[in-house]
C-alpha cells in the first residue's frame with residue numbers, strides 16, 4: 206500500500222522498553238511519488254484511535270540526491286501531510302535534508318497546528334530561531350566534523366524542553382551505543398551528565414509523542 210518508516214526518538218532508557226514502541230504514519234520524501242492519498246487517509250482514519258499511533262511523518266523534503274522525486278511532487282506531498290496532521294490533531298515528524306529554504310517556506314505558509322519535530326537536525330541556529338516552539342532531534346551528526354560546531358550552537362540555543370535525540374537507525378550509525386555518545390555530547394554541551402541528558406531527552410520525546 207505504501208512505505209512506512211519507523212523511528213524512535215528517545216534517551217536510551219526509553220529505547221529498551223518495548224511497551225513504549227509506537228508508530229508514525231508518513232511517506233518519506235524519497236517515496237513521495239508513491240503517495241496515494243486515498244490509501245493513506247484510509248489507513249489514518251482506521252488507526253486514528255490506536256494509542257500507539259503517535260504522529261504523522263516522516264514527511265518533508267530531501268534534495269540530497271538527484272534521483273529523488275521532483276521538488277514539485279515532494280512539496281505537494283509534504284503539504285498534504287501537514288494538512289492531514291492538522292485534520293487528525295497529530296504531531297508531525299519532519300525530514301529535511303539539503304532543503305533548508307523550501308522547508309522554511311512551506312512551514313511558514315502551511316503552519317502545523319500541533320507540535321512538530323525536525324528529525325536528524327542538520328541545519329543551523331538561524332533555522333531553529335524561526336521555530337521557537339518546534340522540537341529538534343539531534344543524531345549522530347553531532348559527532349561528525351562537518352556538523353558538530355553548528356549543532357553545538359543549536360543545542361545551546363533551543364529550549365531544553367525541546368531537545369530530543371535519535372539513532373535514525375538503520376540509516377545513520379546503526380550501532381545502538383551511538384545514541385549513548387549523542388546523549389553524552391548533548392550533556393557536555395548543556396553541563397549535564399550523560400544520564401541527565403538521557404532523562405531529559407526521553408521525557409521530551411514522551412511529551413512530544415503524547416505518551417506520558
Ligand SMILES: [Zn+2]
Nearest residue numbers: 263300324325
Ligand atoms: Zn529521515
